[in-house]
Amino acid sequence: MAATLGENVRNHRRRVGLTQEGLAERAGLGVGTVRKVEQVRTAEIATLHMHETWALLAAAYRGSGV
Numbered sequence: 001m002a003a004t005l006g007e008n009v010r011n012h013r014r015r016v017g018l019t020q021e022g023l024a025e026r027a028g029l030g031v032g033t034v035r036k037v038e039q040v041r042t043a044e045i046a047t048l049h050m051h052e053t054w055a056l057l058a059a060a061y062r063g064s065g066v
Contacts, residue, residue, distance in 0.1 A: 006040040026059035
């Protein structure tokens with residue numbers, strides 16, 4: 001089964017060594033938003049957080065040193 005969007009955000013965040021707090025700071029979002037995005041289990045709910053999710057992924061990518 002494919003990973004959910006929230007699982008992908010969490011897995012990438014962990015892979016680059018960021019905490020939820022660190023990712024939130026890099027993305028300019030609240031830590032509660034990071035938690036909500038990571039806990040999303042359905043695509044319908046994930047789309048409600050799409051802007052925040054892209055900000056989180058971008059921040060995690062910047063933190064990876066790539």
